Amino acid sequence: MHHDVIVIGGSYAGMAATLQLVRARRSVLVIDAGERRNRFASHSHGFLGQDGVPPGEIAANARRQLETYPTLTWLEGRAEAVSGQVDEFTVTTSDGVPHQGRRILLATGVADQLPPIAGLAERWGKAVFHCPYCHGYELGQGRIGIIGAGPLSVHQAELLTDWSDVTLLVNSAVELSQEARATLERRGVTIEEAPIDRIDGHADVAMTDGRLLPFAGLFTATRTVPSGSLVEAMGCALEETPLGMQVRTDAENKTSVPGVFACGDVARAPHSVSLTVGNGAMAGAQVHRSLLWPETVQPVQQEKAAAS
Numbered sequence: 670m671h672h673d674v675i676v677i678g679g680s681y682a683g684m685a686a687t688l689q690l691v692r693a694r695r696s697v698l699v700i701d702a703g704e705r706r707n708r709f710a711s712h713s714h715g716f717l718g719q720d721g722v723p724p725g726e727i728a729a730n731a732r733r734q735l736e737t738y739p740t741l742t743w744l745e746g747r748a749e750a751v752s753g754q755v756d757e758f759t760v761t762t763s764d765g766v767p768h769q770g771r772r773i774l775l776a777t778g779v780a781d782q783l784p785p786i787a788g789l790a791e792r793w794g795k796a797v798f799h800c801p802y803c804h805g806y807e808l809g810q811g812r813i814g815i816i817g818a819g820p821l822s823v824h825q826a827e828l829l830t831d832w833s834d835v836t837l838l839v840n841s842a843v844e845l846s847q848e849a850r851a852t853l854e855r856r857g858v859t860i861e862e863a864p865i866d867r868i869d870g871h872a873d874v875a876m877t878d879g880r881l882l883p884f885a886g887l888f889t890a891t892r893t894v895p896s897g898s899l900v901e902a903m904g905c906a907l908e909e910t911p912l913g914m915q916v917r918t919d920a921e922n923k924t925s926v927p928g929v930f931a932c933g934d935v936a937r938a939p940h941s942v943s944l945t946v947g948n949g950a951m952a953g954a955q956v957h958r959s960l961l962w963p964e965t966v967q968p969v970q971q972e973k974a975a976a977s
Contacts (some may be wrong), residue, residue: 670696670700670742670768670769671731671769671770671771672697672698672742672756672763672768672769672770672771673696673768673770673771673772673834673922673960674690674696674697674698674728674770674771674772674774674883674956674960675697675698675700675758675760675768675772675773675774676690676697676699676700676772676774676776677700677702677731677748677751677760677773677774677775677776677777677899678700678701678702678775678776678778678896678933678935679699679701679703679732679743679776679828680701680705680706680776680778680933680945681705681728681731681933681942681945681946681949681951682776682778682932682933682934682945682946682949683699683701683776683932683949684699684728684731684732684949685945685947685948685949685950685953686731686774686776686932686949686950686952686953686956687699687741687947687953688734688735688950688953689698689950689953689954689957690953690956690957691735691740691741692738694740694956695740695868695960696740696742697740697741697742697744698742698743698744698760698770699741699742699744700742700744700746700747700748700756700760700762700768700781701743701745701746702745702746702748702911702915703745704778705724705725705735705778706778706779706780706781706934706940707724707794707942708724708725708794709793709794709795710724710794710795710803710804711723711794711795712724712807712935712949713727713803713840713942714801714802714803714804714806714807715803715941715942715943716941716942716943716946717943718832721847721857722902724942726921728944738754744762744768746762746763746764746798747762747763747842747897748760748762748763748899749761749899750899750902751773751899751902751903751929753897754928755771755772755927755928755963756771756928756963757769757771757938758770758771758772758773758928760773764824765976767880768865770822771928771960772929772930772956772959772960773928773929773930774922774929774930774931774932774952774953774956775899775900775905775916775929775930775931775932775935775936775965776889776931776932776933776935776952777895777896777897777899777900777935778895778896778898778913778933778935779893779894779895779896779913779915779934779935780893780894781793781799781891781892781893781941782891782893782894782896782913783889783891784817784818784840784842784889786816786833786840786865786867786868787866787922788867788868788869789868789887789888789889789952791871792871792872792887794888796868796871796886797816797868797886797887797888797889798873798886798887798888798889798940799827799889799890799891800939800940800941801828801829801831801832801888802941803941803942804886805831805832805833806832807828807886808832808833808885808886809885810832810833811833811846811884811885811886812833812834812835812836812883812885813832813833813834813835813836813884813885813886813887813888814835814836814838814872814874814884814886814887815828815829815835815836815837815838815887815889816838816840816865816874816887816888816889817837817838817840817841817842817843817889818842818843818889818890818891818892819842819843819890819891819892820843820911821911821912822842822843822889822890823837823843823845823849823853824838825888825889825890826853826858827852827853827856827858828857829858829888830856830858833860833874834857834859835856835857835858835861836858836859836861836882836884837853837858837859837861838861838865838874838882839860839861839862840864840865841864845860861876861882863876863877863878863880864876864877864929865877868887869881870883872873872885872886872887873886874887890912891913892912892913892916893912893913893914893917893934893940894914895907895914895916895935896935900916900931900935903926903929904925904926905917905924905926905929905931906924906925910938911938912938912939912940915934915935915937915938916931916934916935916936916938918930918931918932918936918937921958921965922936922952922955922956922957922977923950923955923959923966923967923968924936924946924968925965925968926968927967927968928959928966929968930952930955930956930959931952931968932945932948932949932951932952932953933945933948933949934958936948937945
């Protein structure tokens, strides 16, 4: 079957885009590997109408709604390669089966690169977070620790003082200027210079000097990169942002490859479920417009992209 659009990634952005397309009666194939970025979190917060709902429940309900549209095909699998050109793309999945489509929409999401601290990865999404708007309120104004990861950690520490008492655990990962120190001190942030040994218990930070610092929750500024290797293999231009690497897109969600669009965390920062759903909905409309007016399929300029 030759689809109008192949959406690679069936999480929030991909589903939001798909909804616009199937409601325009376009045939859409969604290829989803089932690796939502927030799969580690027990509840989703800050998403209007879904506050406190488990993220898996939100995703499952959205998929059920999509499957009521007859032009949707949903494939649980992984896209391994994309070839071809506008109107004649082929996406090959991990089982070796080729799928044809006129447009490609990348909604693959990103992977979080975590600080290499023992015990941190096991608590990611449960006691260690990146977004205060998503998880800060639930900490009940208990003590918050910021695990240093780079320049954004200073901003993160300042921001989180609206939620509780904050300690910045420098951990040799943050260079603090005198100005930054003064700003943090004015905001009441405690600066802890000793290196971290590991994370214990719920959110207890064991320092190399033997102290154990208990917190209600921990935050860290991860660096994000596009999930998998498909984006780079396709030749999509990338750009560096304060949060990490993402696909370069224009206001119409077009990438540097004609006929290929991108949306959600892989193409936009900052990241949250609310923002990615909105961006996905807009991307779906833009892809639909490109099918109506093929002359608009002009890619974002490659030369403006930062080297990956």
